[in-house]
Amino acid sequence: MDFEFGVISADEHDRIGALHEPLAEAVRRLIEASIHSGADAETIMAARQTIDEVTEMLERTPTDRPRVLRHEETGLPVVWRNPAVGRHNPLAPPMNTHHEEGRVWTEFTLGPVYEGPPGLVHGGICALLLDQLLGEVATRQLSKPKFTGTITLKYLRGTPLGPLRGEAWVEGHEGFKTYARGFLSDTQGATVEAEGVFIMPAWARDVTE
Amino acid sequence: MDFEFGVISADEHDRIGALHEPLAEAVRRLIEASIHSGADAETIMAARQTIDEVTEMLERTPTDRPRVLRHEETGLPVVWRNPAVGRHNPLAPPMNTHHEEGRVWTEFTLGPVYEGPPGLVHGGICALLLDQLLGEVATRQLSKPKFTGTITLKYLRGTPLGPLRGEAWVEGHEGFKTYARGFLSDTQGATVEAEGVFIMPAWARDVTE
Structure with missing residues (x-):
């Protein structure tokens, strides 16, 4: 490439x-x-x-x-x-992410184009948004080259279309791995939880950190 | 609702x-x-x-x-x-899924609107598509009401933009749970693997199967 x-x-x-x-x-x-x-x-x-x-x-x-x-x-x-999160990409809601030390949060609204089951956000859209949030926090706002190794999503209940919040934070580091967690929530509390492992690629290990 | x-x-x-x-x-x-x-x-x-x-x-x-x-x-x-997979939804690539007994496959092309890292599909888009494939096969083409309980994605390497294939199949059942697995691949082989647990909601347990 x-x-x-x-x-x-x-x-x-x-x-x-x-x-x-x-x-x-x-x-x-x-x-x-x-x-x-x-x-x-x-x-x-x-x-x-x-x-x-x-x-x-x-x-x-x-x-x-x-x-x-x-x-x-x-x-x-x-x-x-x-x-x-791309403000120029019509596919993105977009999420507007706010970064604090080791933490990211966002509030956004999802309409019917993101619907899976009636009235609910498609589970895969929740996965897309959580992958982004965990990735942003693991890479310090994309300033460090790290790729998702694994991510696990736990669906607690359906996520309703409408106003939502997302949060993610770094749990810890181990060698070239960063562990992150996060969730999406509505006014009633969390609907989906995520945990992921982000890995610095071999080509980046001698030039950063 | x-x-x-x-x-x-x-x-x-x-x-x-x-x-x-x-x-x-x-x-x-x-x-x-x-x-x-x-x-x-x-x-x-x-x-x-x-x-x-x-x-x-x-x-x-x-x-x-x-x-x-x-x-x-x-x-x-x-x-x-x-x-x-929605052919009327401009957000969807769309994936055109083909169902066989306990299995689904699809071939589709992703362009730059789905890009994450340069030249590669956004990891969360891979998650969206695999959630759909595993969900379709677990629900027998959405004929049974089942919701994603958990899904884990393992990223083996970057998924290049361009022509891709996806497959998913049912691994087994246990009570109200269905276990499914799948992957996305390019011409070189698998790029992302997924496994998920799909659960029939309580309200559906006495009326189906």
Whole structure:
């Protein structure tokens, strides 16, 4: 694999965010509308055609930014396109994560596009979000290269669609392994618990920490 | 929770699929274009405005179909909107699952909207897809009410973006518990392994099997 790496200034980061965050929000609303629409065939075909035109318009000028970017001020990787927390990725709710020493928390809302059983969040979506939270805390906000080794999710009860909270923290370290735990919760308490082991890859062991 | 349940005929199922599957495909292409676009501010704002117009057009007539549907011929739940396999949900790749006795397999392609580390699928997306595969096989294609109790994912190496295969099978049963295993693989072999326990909820124990 061959990737361009680059650094982005705070100003440029904010300028692009101001364009792409509202675009992603608009696409999120479209995704939800498309799922719930009972429009007739003519309307749906007109919608498709207009969507295709917008796609072509956006594709005409592909981005020339390096694929992997670090923020000039924070030094942290830019996660715009991440499918769990990426503010430019319409797939992400997105989770807005807050980092404190050895801990991360987030509050977010999941709508019907994330539904599994009726009224409940798809169990795999809970897994996606907890993998991200445990990974962020284990890698100190992605500043250290570590990959998920194993993760176990324990479903205590169904997670309702709507406002949710997530938390994760580091339990400890052992050699190149970091142990993390976390949960998702609604107003009644935890719905899913997670524990994971994150491992620093061999190629990174002599250059970091 | 209060949900309407209904039955849908094979003809109506196919008629709606013929409208909504290409609509979801168009939205998937738009999601990818929006992430990679380097268009200028004017173009992106024009794109947003047009997307908002399409959203309003689709919202004008909400669907009047019951929220939970069973297919008249197969008797199975309709999973149009499922975020892993739903052909009408732009979030889903979608995986197209093939069921054999006690086994499920699928082949699908993941693009950059599912990326975590550069060039690799987000570990949490692997978890989402494996939760769906193990869940489908444990519930006999969702014909039995069972919920994920626990699921453990073991990441053997990074899963590259591109064409992938998934498989899952039932390992055994014990009372109200079903044990399932599975994996994702690329052309070089397995990248993530999963094992899970699926539990029939108390309310279903006297009415099924």
